[in-house]
Amino acid sequence: MASDGFRPLDEKLLVEYLKATPILAEKLGNQFDKLEIKEVGDGNLNFVYIVISPSGSFVIKQALPYIRCIGESWPMTKERAYFEVTTLKEHGRLCPDHVPEVYHFDRLMCLIGMRYIEPPHIILRKGLIAGIEYPLLAEHISDYIAKTLFYTSLLYLTTMDHKRAVAEFCGNVELCRLTEQVVFSDPYKVSEHNRWTSPYLDSDAEAVREDNILKLEIAELKSKFCERAQALIHGDLHTGSVMVTGDSTQVIDPEFGFYGPMGFDIGAFVGNLILAYFAQDGHAVAGNDRKPYKVWILKTITETWNLFYKKFTALWDEHKDGLGEAYLPAIYNNPDVQLLVKQKYMKELFHDTLGFGAAKMIRRIVGVAHVEDFESIKDAKKRADCERKALNFAKNLLKERKNYQSINEVVSAMEQLDSQKLSI
Amino acid sequence: MASDGFRPLDEKLLVEYLKATPILAEKLGNQFDKLEIKEVGDGNLNFVYIVISPSGSFVIKQALPYIRCIGESWPMTKERAYFEVTTLKEHGRLCPDHVPEVYHFDRLMCLIGMRYIEPPHIILRKGLIAGIEYPLLAEHISDYIAKTLFYTSLLYLTTMDHKRAVAEFCGNVELCRLTEQVVFSDPYKVSEHNRWTSPYLDSDAEAVREDNILKLEIAELKSKFCERAQALIHGDLHTGSVMVTGDSTQVIDPEFGFYGPMGFDIGAFVGNLILAYFAQDGHAVAGNDRKPYKVWILKTITETWNLFYKKFTALWDEHKDGLGEAYLPAIYNNPDVQLLVKQKYMKELFHDTLGFGAAKMIRRIVGVAHVEDFESIKDAKKRADCERKALNFAKNLLKERKNYQSINEVVSAMEQLDSQKLSI
Known part of the structure; x- marks a missing residue:
């Protein structure tokens, strides 16, 4: 000992x-x-x-x-x-x-x-690879993110309680630093840890390392991640941190938890669903082209954001006269201003979500830790084709995130890119 | 005891x-x-x-x-x-x-x-009321804000050191909360603490409390103040926290110090210079119309920001290969991207500065704690005229801050508003 x-x-x-x-x-x-x-x-x-x-x-x-x-x-x-x-x-x-x-x-x-999360629970990522639909997934995850983020933010907490909790979780700095490195830094520079489906993606990986606009955008997100103590986030909410059955959804492994930007959690989940979407063509076999499943993933992405929006703003309404110090009821005292602040807050959160989601996608394709969604595609050429689509989508999303007005536009852009012939 | x-x-x-x-x-x-x-x-x-x-x-x-x-x-x-x-x-x-x-x-x-900051040092605010020029003020203050903000930010510090310091200063929550109340909340609601030059400014104060767009913008700034741990700021850098002679400038009273948004400090100083500017007409007497002094204040505002910009970015250049974790040299590895990130960073900081500066002005006219610049104008009608100009300028600045591209534009807008006949 x-x-x-x-x-x-x-x-x-x-x-x-x-x-x-x-x-x-x-x-x-x-x-x-x-x-x-x-x-x-x-x-x-x-x-x-x-x-x-x-x-x-x-x-x-x-x-x-x-x-x-x-x-x-x-x-x-x-x-x-x-x-x-x-x-x-x-x-x-x-x-x-x-x-x-x-x-x-x-x-x-x-x-x-x-608690032992017993069978038939499996890791969501494995279910997505197997092509299993989880009709309650969006409902459950939106519930989890809406509640955990709302109740640990200044929309609900007093400044006293918020700052006390922020201080405590500053102690988790080594894990924050790991995220900074593998999500916000390594993919954009030469690093011994980086890997990708070589040689197919060699020039794609190089392009990421030479894209000044991408570097400009990732810097903004990194700074939010390092500096903005918005809520107690899970910190690693990808589809490998969720266990599911048809009627149960359990979120595990929050060791990266700290007070950070809400969009990092929502983005992690949505970004990993987008990865799952672009991996489906690699899992298609004769008799199962995965097309209906891809439609289900798109629906789940849409519903996750829309249900989150609905639940989060409902919690806000429910507690608007509570102790939360962000929007005092004596100031935000008419329906017009209440709507205005909510729209502005949710719009920024939406754009954060898209940005962090894109960052989490990029790092899974050209960074140190990859995802089984792609890794399980044995044919390297086929895998690279799927990864390239995901990477191109993510790069565009990171750069153009503030031009998206709704999750429907994001999903449409996914379908559009997916239907294009690949040009290398 | x-x-x-x-x-x-x-x-x-x-x-x-x-x-x-x-x-x-x-x-x-x-x-x-x-x-x-x-x-x-x-x-x-x-x-x-x-x-x-x-x-x-x-x-x-x-x-x-x-x-x-x-x-x-x-x-x-x-x-x-x-x-x-x-x-x-x-x-x-x-x-x-x-x-x-x-x-x-x-x-x-x-x-x-x-240290006892001995005579002939006086509080800067008193010097501004007396119409004394301090030729080195912008040089000195820009030095102070550039160094204190740069060296306590992630541009210079590692994540480890930054988060440790952030955690410690979370302990200063009661003072943060006082700022939240008196700067970001009370002026926008009915509060027993608020006061203003009544009856002249009654409708102006009411207009602040009923301005939904102003409330929308102040919410964005409050959220930055509460959530964004950018650097160790002084937290109360108005012209009453600075002692001066012709060749010395000493910054005192940082009891509101914590890790917050840099723009809060720069804005506090600039905003209080703007207050001093709009107060000058109230101090004009026969034989001293204060016009040259107003020109000096405008020049000091311009130089403060421009010298800060120059010194801060020079520190950034000097330490770009250091331990600071915000922009790793292996990623930001060409002059184009180095320029891009710097421009983006400084642009956001400029808009934060204008926003926080405006917020600090507004609270000094319709909130609890007023400034001697105006309070020392004995004629209430004359005082109210000066305050109204400052208030109107601040409201516009808070709402339109993101449309200003340079400090020169801000100073021009001050002169323009100042030259207009007051319409009530």
């Missing part, structure tokens, strides 16, 4: 730990002979164990002091577990239907015990 | 305190029989004693747990002394020529011992 009380668990040590931890032992009925333990950390960062017994189950997640998918050569504070559990608890309080319950947190061990 | 170790000083207790505090006693040569002590806290918040002896002098500033100019009915954390001294030290390190040296800080007593 290290002098700070931390030791990385393996399966054997995990069982010892469970025996010594009453709240977890009780969940297992204090029976340890029929335990089923599976290590399933297929994410990029942590070790995750599923623990199942006849009397109960949970997940144990432990942060190690480096990035798992890269190894000990890329150190990363294990304190991220604290910010993950703090965000899980706060988001869970605000939106219990879509956030797993936390049972236990051990700060020294950087270890979280939480 | 209160249980927390705090006790408000009077002159007698002060002498006891000095005797018991070696670093201060030494400055006085340990001689206490020829002490000259003057209470000069003419500011709004604190008690300030000047202590002079044959061997040395200093100022003792003590924060009390309420706002001095209003009284114990408006409580205000005395912890502000900690943030004042922290800002003084940091700004003093970055710009020692224009920030008084700190000799001593007693956190329990909320007490700062610092």
Whole structure:
């Protein structure tokens, strides 16, 4: 055991730990002979164990002091577990239907015990690759983002509560810095971490690194990410951070949580749906051209934003006479001005969403961490064609985001680009 | 003495305190029989004693747990002394020529011992009322704002250092909240604290409270003030926070210091110069029409911004290969993109400056705390005429700020409005 009380668990040590931890032992009925333990950390960062017994189950997640998918050569504070559990608890309080319950947190061990999100839940990204429709996805995710973002913003909080929370989450700086690097920096420069489908996308990757206008726009977004403490965001809300069934949607892994720009979360989700859309042609097979599925993805993108808009502004209306200090009722005291400020706020948020969404797309094609949506397309030429469409769409979206007036226009632009013959 | 170790000083207790505090006693040569002590806290918040002896002098500033100019009915954390001294030290390190040296800080007593800024230094505002030209003012102030803002921003700091400092200054939330109230809220609603030159400005004040577009714009600025941690700002940089002689400029009273938008500081200074400009007609007397002085104020406004622009971007160039994480040299790697990002950054900062400057003007005419520039005009009708011009200019500036391309355009608009006959 290290002098700070931390030791990385393996399966054997995990069982010892469970025996010594009453709240977890009780969940297992204090029976340890029929335990089923599976290590399933297929994410990029942590070790995750599923623990199942006849009397109960949970997940144990432990942060190690480096990035798992890269190894000990890329150190990363294990304190991220604290910010993950703090965000899980706060988001869970605000939106219990879509956030797993936390049972236990051990700060020294950087270890979280939480609900096991049982089968048939699967990672949404895998469902999107398999072509499965989730009719309630937009409804659920819009619920999650509307509630978590609204209730942690100055639309609802006092300045006192807001600044206190902002200060605490400044502590998650190493994870913020990781995002700054992999989302806002590496794709736009030569970096040993970058990769892409070579040789097909060599010139596309180079074009990103030489596009001054793109660099101008990404700088604006990076500055918002670094400086604007708008709400407690998940910080990594891609389709790999969501688990789904036909009637359940659970958001996991908020270790990047901090007070940042709301559009970063909405954009992460929408951007990853756009990636899923452009990956579909790579998954088409004889007898399943994925065309109806692509229509469903477009519908889900549209509904996610529109339902978010509706729910978020409804929360605003509901609490407009509350303690939130952004728009005091004595000032914003007539329907005209209330409408004006709401339209302005939501318009900026929409453009932030498109910008951050585009940034998250670009980094998944020419940056360090790619997405299974594309990686699972075995034919490299075909994969590159799909990725190029997504990349071109993202570049345009990043540059032109402020000219889009509605999500319908975005979806139309996707269809239009998708229908064009590729020109290299 | 209160249980927390705090006790408000009077002159007698002060002498006891000095005797018991070696670093201060030494400055006085340990001689206490020829002490000259003057209470000069003419500011709004604190008690300030000047202590002079044959061997040395200093100022003792003590924060009390309420706002001095209003009284114990408006409580205000005395912890502000900690943030004042922290800002003084940091700004003093970055710009020692224009920030008084700190000799001593007693956190329990909320007490700062610092350089006595000796005569003939006077408060700049008083000099502006007296019609005194300060040929080096723009040079000095641009130096102060360029250095303090640049070196505490992500243009110079790493994300790690920036977020650590942001977190610390979140603790100054009560003072931030006071600004939110008196600058961004009270003037736009009915408030017991508001006052104006009545009855002349009754309808003007009412018009501010009923102007939906003004409310829309002030909301955008308030949100930047509350959410955007751009640099360690002074937080109250009006012309009463600056002491001057013909060749010295000293910035005092940064108790509102926190990580906020840079434009708030630059705007505070420029906005208060604009107030001084529109007040001049009220100070004109036979034989001194103040016209040349008004030209000097306009020139100082122009030079302040232009010199700031020059110095700030020069610092940026000088440190572009440093540790600052906003614009990595490997990305912003050609003169075209370096110019593009600089122009965009400075344009937004210019518009922020105009917006915050306008907001600071408006609040000084229809809000709680007025400025001596106008208050010293004894004839209420004449005062109201001056204030109305300033108010009308500020309203236009707040609404139209993004249409101004240069400081020259702002100054031209001032002259134009000033030359118009007042229509009520």
